Amino acid sequence: MSLEGKLALVTGSGRGIGRAIALKLASQGVDIIVNFFRHRDSAEQTAKDIEALGVKAEVIRANVGDPAKIDEMFDMIGNKFGRLDILISNAASGVGRPVVDIDVKAWEWTMDINARALLLCAQRAAKLMEGRGGKIVSISSLGSRFVLPNYTIVGVSKAALEALTRYLAIELAPRGICVNVVAASAVETEALKFYFKEGLVKNNRQVTPAGRMVIPEDVANVVAFLCSEEAFMIRGQTIIVDGGTSVGLFTLAGK
Amino acid sequence: MTIEEQIREIIAKITRVDKSIITRESTFKEIKADSLDVVQALVAVEETFGIEIPDEEAQKFQNFGDFVSYVENRVAQEEKV
Numbered sequence: 001m002s003l004e005g006k007l008a009l010v011t012g013s014g015r016g017i018g019r020a021i022a023l024k025l026a027s028q029g030v031d032i033i034v035n036f037f038r039h040r041d042s043a044e045q046t047a048k049d050i051e052a053l054g055v056k057a058e059v060i061r062a063n064v065g066d067p068a069k070i071d072e073m074f075d076m077i078g079n080k081f082g083r084l085d086i087l088i089s090n091a092a093s094g095v096g097r098p099v100v101d102i103d104v105k106a107w108e109w110t111m112d113i114n115a116r117a118l119l120l121c122a123q124r125a126a127k128l129m130e131g132r133g134g135k136i137v138s139i140s141s142l143g144s145r146f147v148l149p150n151y152t153i154v155g156v157s158k159a160a161l162e163a164l165t166r167y168l169a170i171e172l173a174p175r176g177i178c179v180n181v182v183a184a185s186a187v188e189t190e191a192l193k194f195y196f197k198e199g200l201v202k203n204n205r206q207v208t209p210a211g212r213m214v215i216p217e218d219v220a221n222v223v224a225f226l227c228s229e230e231a232f233m234i235r236g237q238t239i240i241v242d243g244g245t246s247v248g249l250f251t252l253a254g255k
Numbered sequence: 256m257t258i259e260e261q262i263r264e265i266i267a268k269i270t271r272v273d274k275s276i277i278t279r280e281s282t283f284k285e286i287k288a289d290s291l292d293v294v295q296a297l298v299a300v301e302e303t304f305g306i307e308i309p310d311e312e313a314q315k316f317q318n319f320g321d322f323v324s325y326v327e328n329r330v331a332q333e334e335k336v
């Protein structure tokens with residue numbers, strides 16, 4: 001399953017799941033463009049760790065919620081590399097609020113970063129994949145279809161992301177571009193600390209049939225598979241990585 | 256407009272508070288800035304002054320005055336180079 005010599009852009013890959021994806025792809029010989037927004041130190045560290053695996057790393061700052069910044073990022077990739085093989089749309093942000101407290105600002109912020117960014121990045125990436133094909137994978141969560149506390153805006157943005165993936169998959173198929181999503185249940189990262197109080201995390205371990213929480217590497221492994229030629233016939237799908245949580249919902253009574 | 260005045264305007268616009276209530280001692284909470292407001296203010300200030308303010312630095316700001324002093328220092332450094 002070698003991806004030797006490919007070039008990938010992983011948005012939001014300075015830390016968390018994005019970092020794990022970047023390192024996984026790098027370990028398979030992929031050169032990585034590390035995109036970040038607020039944490040430069042983490043991004044530089046990730047780049048160093050990528051280079052230690054023997055491939056190239058480039059750090060680019062861009063707020064993917066801002067169309068002009070997405071354009072600048074792709075202009076830079078176009079000028080410097082003239083190609084792109086893999087786009088991982090991982091960056092996400094959000095405001096945790098009950099439905100009644102959601103305002104337009106929080107809605108737009110979240111939608112722009114979590115959903116619109118895939119559209120704009122995919123449009124630009126498709127041009128850089130012209131004549132060579134490519135892979136586009138984005139990261140979603142179970143919140144796109146299940147209700148989590150204070151998760152409305154992010155959940156809705158993830159539902160949009162998954163729907164958009166289906167459209168991209170069909171319309172980009174003639175160009176040899178495979179588009180899919182990986183949706184995870186709660187993953188042990190910084191973001192999780194933000195959304196869930198410690199009690200929920202403990203609870204989550206008990207309710208995962210696989211017996212432990214999902215870790216960033218679990219997501220990265222599936223992303224890497226979707227980037228391989230072995231996954232060529234998987235198109236527009238949302239692959240769930242949750243240790244069985246979502247299909248085991250009715251076995252949870254008493255837990 | 257001084258740097259302080261420009262930042263005060265940016266924040267007042269984002270949080271929709273009257274800018275006269277924003278003093279150097281005001282905390283973000285007193286200005287009614289939630290975490291999204293703070294990020295949006297940081298981004299707007301970065302664009303206005305052409306600087307980058309990493310989160311690692313922004314987290315140290317206790318109040319409006321810290322924010323302003325940081326930007327003043329950074330702008331002065333940029334001018335030197």
Ligand SMILES: NC(=O)c1ccc[n+]([C@@H]2O[C@H](COP(=O)([O-])OP(=O)(O)OC[C@H]3O[C@@H](n4cnc5c(N)ncnc54)[C@H](OP(=O)(O)O)[C@@H]3O)[C@@H](O)[C@H]2O)c1
Nearest residue numbers: 012016017036037038039063064091092141186187189191
């Ligand atoms: N953690 C979970 O439980 C979980 C579960 C399911 C799905 N997911 C999804 O997995 C993905 C990664 O999540 P995570 O847990 O690793 O999140 P995280 O630890 O909060 O990290 C978020 C990442 O996104 C970047 N980012 C945020 N806003 C950005 C913007 N406007 N432009 C560019 N980059 C931006 C951040 O970069 P800076 O630090 O530089 O700002 C950071 O690298 C997200 O799509 C998330 O929704 C997470």
